[in-house]
Amino acid sequence: MRFLLKSCRVCICVNNTARGPRSAPCLRKSFGKAFARHGALWTTAADGKVKIRLGPSCAQPPLTVHQMFKETVDKYGALNALASKKDGTWEKITFSEYYQMSWQAAKSFLHLGLQRFHSVGILGFNSSEWFISAVGAIFAGGITTGIYSTNSPEACYYVADNSRANIIMVENQKQLDKIMQIWDKLPHLKAVVQYKGSVTEKHPNLYTWEEFMDLGGNIPDSKLEDIIISQKPNECCVLIYTSGTTGEPKGVMLSHDNITWTAAHASRAGNMMPAEIQQETIVSYLPLSHIAAQIYDLWTGIKWGEQVYFADPDALKGSLITTLKEAQPSAHMGVPRVWEKIMEKIKEGTARSGFFKKKILSWAMSVSLERNLNNPRRGDMKSFLPTMADYLVLCKIRNALGFGCCEKHFSGAAPISPETLEFFLGLNITLYEAYGMSETTGPHCMSGPLVHSLKSVGKPVPGCKVKLANEDEDGNGEFCFWGRTVFMGYLNMEDKTKEVFDEEGWLHSGDLGTLDSEGFLYMTGRIKELIITAGGENVPPVPIEDAVKKELPVISNAMLIGDKRKFLTMLLTLKSILDPETSEPTDCLTPEAVQFCLDVGSKATKVSEIVEQRDRAIYQAIQDGINRVNAQATSNAQRIQKWTVLAKDFSISGGELGPTMKLRRPAVLEKYKEEIALFYEA
Incomplete structure (x- = not known):
């Protein structure tokens, strides 16, 4: 670990003539020539290949996902890999069993007609079936494509159509219903598999997990072996779709080498241990459609022989701590x-x-x-x-x-x-x-x-x-x-x-x-979040938003407004208790927020009591906090001039937060455009 860290080299560009793509028209003129020279570094075709960015430090021979997994089985085959809770008991499978089930799934994908460089969409919460489907799809020559479980049918359609999905794996009836609404519009879709629960109504080319895993029995191992041997590290094996807050979601193409190299080296930079030294234990609960969770839970887990416990689907509603207590993660x-x-x-x-x-x-x-x-x-x-x-x-x-x-x-x-x-x-x-x-x-x-x-x-x-x-x-x-x-x-x-x-x-x-x-x-x-006021002042919003939340413990979310405006304003939401079933913000304030109210002389216990009645004590306390933040501003242009408290906190279902609970600024600007317009009325 120490020698790896010492080998790190950082290139700092101090040449002010270097231009970013968003501010350099001369750069666009040179693209034809530049990419004729460097074109092998990128491609936009699903079956395209790229030049691997090999370098002298931290050299690792390029590997495919299968080669990485095979090395893991050889070293850690007998160790427990995946743990799923069923009927109150943790059921575990070893890396050897994990590999064999992925192999079996790959043959079933081939039976269903998975074509090379077409995708297998996976729509559902983290589970052993998600992992096995992802690995099996790649073994079979397809491209693993996660679909956020919070997606609407229309959003599912975009991803499935754009990625040319041949098969879609769905977690349950709720997710199946989304696909049933769009199936007829997906020309490449050949089958759907529901990997949890029983199928309530039979349809052609719709399978349960058990049925799916039995389908590949007629596919000879030699056929799958030929496909695996033909795979190259510089070919695409994973698609990650961006949130699409500023246009259509983009399919980020990741190669075998992207996955296998990052799983090895990023994790070691974080001091994650290979299983021969210490088997790491982690809990999988963040959306696997997002690269952060997928690289941390799935691919690093395979690379270093980690034991992965799967949380319940309601993990973020409160059950995560229960899983953490039982799994006792090391990271x-x-x-x-x-x-x-x-x-x-x-x-x-x-x-x-x-x-x-x-x-x-x-x-x-x-x-x-x-x-x-x-x-x-x-x-x-x-x-x-x-x-x-x-x-x-x-x-x-x-x-x-x-x-x-x-x-x-x-x-x-x-x-x-x-x-x-x-x-x-x-x-x-x-x-x-x-x-x-x-x-x-x-x-x-x-x-x-x-x-x-x-x-x-x-x-x-x-x-x-x-x-x-x-x-x-x-x-x-x-x-x-x-x-x-x-x-x-x-x-x-x-x-x-x-x-x-x-x-x-x-x-x-x-x-x-x-x-x-x-x-x-x-x-x-x-750059996209940077606020440039009408006076030309560049204002990074996050430090100001964080300062407001620090000064005012009653505030849940704060979003600064002011791009191309004469002055800065802010949207605020109050901390409220989440509905345990839907994770929707309720009208009831959290105990911390209630205590804040008491401390400033208010008896309010609900958001509506504060907002509808413009509670004098709370509003004055908020203004006092804003004043303290403004006192630290580096210029008058960075002072918050007006603010308002919204009637409901931001949420994923409300559209203000993305699947990883990151603020979706363009969506907030659109949703609350009337409230924002009031700030700037003459």
Whole structure:
């Protein structure tokens, strides 16, 4: 691990003539010539091939997914791989059984007529069937394509049609109903398999999981072997669809080498252990259609022989902690909103505690935070108090969360607030950030126990490079990526593909930030999110939004408005209890929000009481908090002039949040355009 980290090289572009694709018309003129020279680095055809970005550091011979899995079976075949809970009991299968079931699924896909470089769509929550379908599809020469379980029938149609899905795997009747509405419009679709529960109504070419797994018996092993042998590491095997908040979703094409190389090297940069040293245990619960969960749960799990426990489908409604307690993971990944929800739950529990317990927890967390921020040497005399605080108080909280054995805690898919980072440091939990995009097969940069700097998104994974384009006088520029994580291109979208690659073949991220002298990256915003006021002031919204939420614990979501406007405004939502069945925000405030109301002199317990009556105490407290944030603004243009509290918190079903609970700014702007217009009326 140490020699891998030492081999990392970072390329910092300090040439201000370097141009990003969004601001360089001269670059577009040169694309024809440039991509004639570098065209092998990308393709938009499902059956296309690309030049693998080989380099001297962290060299690994290119591998296919099958080659990686076969190596795993040879090393870890007898170890438990997947654990699923059925009737209250954890049922486990070994890596050898996992491989054989994937082989069997591959033959069944061939029986159903899966064509080379056509896709197998998978629509449902994480499960062993999801994993086996994904691996089996690739073995059979197809392309694994996750479809978000929250997708509407229309969104499912777009992905299935665009990826030329031959077979769609659905979890249950609810997901099957979506596909039944669009089946007749999908010319490539040959069969549908429901992998959980019984099929309530028989249809031609509709199968249960058990029926599906028996279909391939007539396919000789030699036929599948020939397909596997013909596969090349530089061919597409996975499609990841973007959220589509700024247009049609884009199919991110990932090669075998993208998957196998990233699974090996990004995970080791995060200090994940191979099973011969220590078998890691993780819990799978985030959407596998998103690259962060897929690379972390599925492909890294295979590469290093990890044991994967599958959470219940209602994990994010509250059952996740139960699974964590039973699985006792050694590593855990969450998106920022998940960590925030855990933080809020702890705060709610603390608010209900007695005076003495509150004081003890406050003391323990402050001691732990100070120690972790100062990072004292081992053996320092001052470590006595943090050790005692951890033993008496903090370890009990971690055990209650299911993190008693957890050594590594990761956060990815979106920036996390400093408040959340520091809260968990107070629990003696360091959140290691991973940074990348679907187009970099997930993490291009990683933090870990051996590579960490607070508020940094990490260093480039050994073998990967980062440079800055259009760097300003403060050292801020657009992050650009190079390495074997970089994707093949967008399926059937040549123009969109050309937009993200520059003339040298570097991938432009759209993210803004800085690089320090040690190679750590610090994000300051996104080009698309950057607010440029009517006066020409560039305003990154996230730091201001985080500051508001820190000042006002009653606020759940804050979104800054002001692009091409004369001044900044903000939409606010209040923290409310989620419906346990639907995860929809209810009208009832959380205990933390109720306590905030009491502290400022309000007896409100519901969102509607505050919003409809414009509760004077709450509105004044919010204005006071906004004033404190404004006092820290670097210029008058960065001050929040107006704000409003919305009647309901943001949610996935409401369209304001994406599947990983990331804020969908364009959707919010459209949905609340009338409220926004009121800000700017003369």
